[in-house]
Amino acid sequence: MLKKVLIANRGEIAVRIIRACREMGISTVAVYSEADKEALHTQLADEAVCIGPAMPKDSYLNITNILSACVLTGADAIHPGFGFLSENPKFAKMCRQCNIKFIGPDYETIEMMGNKAEARKIMKISGVPVVPGYEGEIRDENHALEIAKEIGYPIMIKASAGGGGKGIRIAHNDEEFLLGFKTAKAEAKACFGDDSLYIEKFVQKPKHIEFQILADEHGNVIHLCERECSMQRKNQKVLEEAPSNVLTPELREKMGEIAKKAALAVDYKNAGTIEFLFDKDNNFYFMEMNTRIQVEHPITEMITGIDLVKQQLKIAAGEKLEFTQDDIKIKGHAIECRVNAEDPEHDFRPCPGKIEELCIPGGMGVRIDSAIYCGYKIPHCYDSMVAKLITFGNHRNEAIVKMNRALIEFAVGGVKTNIDFQLSILETKEFLEGDYDTSFLAEKMVNKNA
Known part of the structure; x- marks a missing residue:
């Protein structure tokens, strides 16, 4: 050890x-x-x-x-x-x-999966479904435009070395494409030091569903089922839940096996995540692989009872996985809300400052992952997330009720937060019915709160 x-x-x-x-x-x-x-x-x-x-x-x-x-x-x-x-x-x-x-995984794996265009190629060769697109070298914007016309609009332009929602643009016609290509290229260079791009078909109104995997150094790979991560603003997750209410047991098994296949294709080790786009016809496509622990890992822990960080440590120490795929069972439902020090009424601008008052929610089925305390000064130079509020229930409705109660109890004085915004999401008909996709916040929520 x-x-x-x-x-x-x-x-x-x-x-x-x-x-x-x-x-x-x-x-x-x-x-x-x-x-x-x-x-x-x-x-x-x-x-x-x-x-x-x-x-x-x-x-x-x-x-x-x-x-x-x-x-x-x-x-x-x-x-x-x-x-x-x-x-x-x-x-x-x-x-x-x-x-x-x-x-974490070997640096060779991180390198392969860090280049999104290269990752697409590897997955395609390995029989993992990918969104139709172009993974080759793009010579210039005229060449890019030819590719876009061949694939057909709408088009997604993405940074090859990207992540965190940076270096991404959507285009519905030639004019939007040329502008998006230039801005995505500039943003990719500024954020990642690499301005290479790739182009793929834009899957309209998809769900974002990801599978948690664990792989040891002895060739064993399992998945720990899925997380529903479609509640996003500007490609950044806001609220996540597990499991997804749109997956049947048959689809879950199929997607989970594909996720394991993706991990085996790159000799993956440790904890990682295979992210899929899931369309209205139940088609799913590989989007990317995150070669690390995820922000939203607690909801998987809640429904499986497995401590993912401890598993990371055991795998790194050379131990074999202590579970087989048959051991992984879903129990109940979990939701995570990201609590950020930001102002939803002013375009979600960050709100660093001193926490003057703090009331942390608790009770059965409530978990807080945070590093804040009363008197703590939130720095201005880092991500605005200050806490993750997680609730667990025997079923989805119970988890929602607990989250609603916990958010009402959660009080942070001295800085603005998105707690009320999270509460407003829970009240929407679409969320309550589980009928939302990655476009939901932009189309239904953000404009009325900005």
């Missing part, structure tokens, strides 16, 4: 990993920026090391400083969490070169 783990992250995911390590008897090292000196993860870890100034590029993205902290403290492994360096193949490779265990 691992003896000491450095967590190369911050906020609630760092706290989540520290708690799992402590329960397993593993020592922890927190790293923090100057802005996070008083952060909760630095207080909970056994050791804490400052790795630089507030801006991510100087701290949480500073590979040299993070590896130096690992060597200095004698940690034998690094857990990257999500975001920051979690899907950076260079970081994973350097960990290997320094004889430090990277808690």
Whole structure:
């Protein structure tokens, strides 16, 4: 088993990993920026090391400083969490070169799946269904326009090295395509340092359904069923639930086996997610693979009873999976709401500041993953998510009722949050009936709240 783990992250995911390590008897090292000196993860870890100034590029993205902290403290492994360096193949490779265990897949796999165009090619060859599109090299915008016309509008333009909803544009005609191609290319260069793009057919009003997988270092792969992640704003998830109410047991089994096939195709190890687009005719297509733990992993834990972070640690230590596919059963229903320090009335702009008052909800079937406390100052230089509120019920309606009650109890004074916005989602007919897709928030909710 691992003896000491450095967590190369911050906020609630760092706290989540520290708690799992402590329960397993593993020592922890927190790293923090100057802005996070008083952060909760630095207080909970056994050791804490400052790795630089507030801006991510100087701290949480500073590979040299993070590896130096690992060597200095004698940690034998690094857990990257999500975001920051979690899907950076260079970081994973350097960990290997320094004889430090990277808690995640091999850097070769991260590299393959990080390039979305390359990932499409691999999945297509492996028999995994993909959205019709073009994965080859795009010479220039005129060549791109020819491809778009051949595929047929509407078209999705996506950054090959993308993620987090960046570098994506939708076009319904030539004019929109040329403008979208230029802006997506510029955004991809600015966000990822790589302006390569790929083009695919835009699946209109799809659902976003993803399958959680676990794979050990001995060739064993299982899936832990699906998460419904269609409640999105600007390609960023807002609310997730598990399981999806549109999947029959037969479809669940079929998609789960395809997800396992995708993982085996790239010799995957550790926890990962296969994301699918699911259309109104029950067709599904591979969208991308996230080679890390997901923000929304708690809802899978709630319906399966399996601690995904502990499984990551065990897999990284070389242990075989302790479950077979037949052991995985769905029990009940779980919902997660992302609580952000942002102002829905002003285009969801971030609202950093000091938390003056705080009331955390509780009770049976309520879980909070967070790193905030009364008096905590939310920095301006990081993601605005401050908590994940998760509820669990024996059935979907019970989980919804619990979430409604928990959101009403959840009070954060001193900064604006999206709690009321989340409550308004729960009240909609579409959500209550489970009849929503990825366009729902943009078309029905955001405009009236902005």
